[in-house]
Amino acid sequence: MIDVTIANFEAEVIEASMQTPVLVDFWAPWCGPCKVIGPLLEKLEADYAGRFKLVKIDSDQEQQLAAAFGVRSIPTCVLLMNGQPVDGFMGALPEGQLRAFLDKHLPAEGELVAEAEGAAAQEALADGDTETALERLRQAVQADPDNDDTRFDLVKLLLELGEDDEAKVAFAPVIAKADAVRRLDSLKRWMAARDAQADVAEPEARMTALDTAIAANKRDFDARFARAQLLMAYGQWTAAMDELLEILMRDKAWNEDLARKTYIAILDVIEPPKPKVAEGQVPPEDPTVATYRRRLSSVVLS
Numbered sequence: 001m002i003d004v005t006i007a008n009f010e011a012e013v014i015e016a017s018m019q020t021p022v023l024v025d026f027w028a029p030w031c032g033p034c035k036v037i038g039p040l041l042e043k044l045e046a047d048y049a050g051r052f053k054l055v056k057i058d059s060d061q062e063q064q065l066a067a068a069f070g071v072r073s074i075p076t077c078v079l080l081m082n083g084q085p086v087d088g089f090m091g092a093l094p095e096g097q098l099r100a101f102l103d104k105h106l107p108a109e110g111e112l113v114a115e116a117e118g119a120a121a122q123e124a125l126a127d128g129d130t131e132t133a134l135e136r137l138r139q140a141v142q143a144d145p146d147n148d149d150t151r152f153d154l155v156k157l158l159l160e161l162g163e164d165d166e167a168k169v170a171f172a173p174v175i176a177k178a179d180a181v182r183r184l185d186s187l188k189r190w191m192a193a194r195d196a197q198a199d200v201a202e203p204e205a206r207m208t209a210l211d212t213a214i215a216a217n218k219r220d221f222d223a224r225f226a227r228a229q230l231l232m233a234y235g236q237w238t239a240a241m242d243e244l245l246e247i248l249m250r251d252k253a254w255n256e257d258l259a260r261k262t263y264i265a266i267l268d269v270i271e272p273p274k275p276k277v278a279e280g281q282v283p284p285e286d287p288t289v290a291t292y293r294r295r296l297s298s299v300v301l302s
Helices: 009-018 032-047 063-068 095-105 109-126 130-143 148-160 164-180 182-196 203-216 221-233 237-250 254-270 287-300
Strands: 022-027 053-058 076-081 084-090
Touching: 009 022, 009 053, 009 076, 022 032, 032 053, 032 095, 076 095, 084 095, 109 130, 109 148, 130 148, 148 164, 148 182, 164 182, 182 221, 182 254, 203 221, 221 237, 221 254, 237 254, 237 287, 254 287
Parallel strands: 022 053
Antiparallel strands: 022 076, 076 084
């Protein structure tokens, strides 16, 4: 709990709420109900273990702040997220109603754990520690199974490490919604490309045969797509996209838009995490991803 005045309001409330929800408790020393709800809010701040930040504003001493929030009676509590008030209430609510109010807005504990584990995984990957990154991502998915972004990162890393069986197990809980969630669909297409090569004993010989078929018929789209899948399976991403562009330049809608959808899947797979930037700035785009996005747009819109 922090006492806030107009001098530290910007830092302790507005800026702080960009990272963590902030509950502002307007009170006064003479207010009986304030003495009831105050200890309850402090208890809940401890119970919720960082899921929200509690600040107290003496409405008698900070009349300008009280007026800015339209406080007409006390206690009045206002919840801010991302610098903006999102909800509030007046009066000394019992603990159960306070919890219900907080739970309606605050991220679940599992979401916070998953976020922290996911961030730690990205740091480990940046340091080249794939083993730690993998364990962190497993913990993140366990903490928040509904977080599709974290699951995407886990399945992607497993595939990169050649752990296809575990990747399929990790992907299984979301397979039913893969068609409706683009990045999940992208993983599904990558796994399909790898499965398509499972019985290819000699990849180089297979590539030679596909090259021969394409040389004989530039519009042999089945051969071109098989070549792109083979390249995908072995992580030759730009070469795979180049092959898919060859299909798109000749037939944009071939096989129910299969080439374009697979091309987009590759872009999803190879796009690195966005770096953190200052508020209001746009993070830079990966140069390879940016280049191949432009190429796709040029061909599709031509």
